Amino acid sequence: MSFSALDFRAVHLPPSVGQLRQEVRAFLAAERAAGTVLGRPDSWLTGWDPEFSRRLAQRGWVGMTLPRAYGGGGRSTLERHVVLEELLAAGAPVSAHWVADRQAGPTILRHGTEAQRNRFLPRIAAGTCFFSIGMSEKESGSDLASVRTRAERTADGWRLTGTKMWTGGAHVNDHAIVLARTEDAADRHAGLSQFLVDLRDPRVHVEPIRLLSGEHTFNSCRLDGVELADDALLGRPGEGWQQVTGELALERGGPERFLSTLPLLTALVAEVRRAGGGGPEQEARVGRLTARLASLRQLSLGVAAASAAGRPADVQAALVKDLGTRFEGDLVNEVREILPTAARSDATPGSFPELLATAILHAPGYTLRGGTNEILRGIITRGLELSR
CATH class of the missing domain: 2.40.110.10 (Butyryl-CoA Dehydrogenase, subunit A, domain 2)
Structure with a gap:
């Protein structure tokens, strides 16, 4: 039995994105040294820094998939995906431009008039126009x-x-x-x-x-x-309903739906190493989290590839968000058990206790924003029934 609604095809990133990834990492290393990147969990939601967004835009990393005629980069969806992964993994403050880049720009490009495109898209790509x-x-x-x-x-x-x-x-x-x-x-x-x-x-x-x-x-x-x-x-x-449906696929299937808490996992591994390395049980639990993360990444890449090819991806995106946001919450709970630490919001910014406190306080929202998991499962079920 085939379920075409969950058509996740294998995606292999082209070798050319390796250079792009290194460029983004070098940029983030410089920003980290300057104190503007602190490895924050949920940075795509709460890390509002318009100047950082403009610096990204100057490098062509905002509005990457928008046509060059409207000030965009004219680059591929998978290239953009690589940049997003690196920004989220670093916990960079990207929330100022996030919605404009993720869905406002593509929606205006698809449904807007020529006047609307000329008015908004160049400013979105320049990191000077932000949307809610x-x-x-x-x-x-x-x-x-x-x-x-x-x-x-x-x-x-x-x-x-x-x-x-x-x-x-x-x-x-x-x-x-x-x-x-x-x-x-x-x-x-x-x-x-x-x-x-x-x-x-x-x-x-x-x-x-x-x-x-x-x-x-x-x-x-x-x-x-x-x-x-x-x-x-x-x-x-x-x-409007048809337009919103297309937007929600953009909103739900991206890497922010499973990478919000990755900076906490990175910090955990660093803490365990500083303590002399973990035992077999700690290593196994980190390994299981990493395996789930790798699987979710492939699913999200599948959504990006489907969208780039013009294939419907709303059901796949719903699945990524359901599985991804549950993973984010599970990661927080696992980290607390792997390395019991007192979470402290007043600790040094970027320290493990402070990052843990931030992730815990944000955790209730992971499975709510962008559509509750109960609603998402209804979308998935209907999609499977229609595709049988």
């Missing part, structure tokens, strides 16, 4: 078809009203791609549209939702009758 995601709401997290935010037609465009939740970076970013209902329909997946919203509009009210660590990353974002011109519509009216 305006999908989730208070009672519409993973069930996006139930969103209540509405966009009503006006004489000059649209009026946007509603509240978005868990809007990462809305307090510091420039724009958000907002999903809203533009018409009522019997099929609740119909009648949805996406809009490009200026987060500095005075009718956009942002309030913090703090993590357990006290960090301000997420927000409640109230849209109080935001007036939008016609050219704020992204794509065609009523096709």
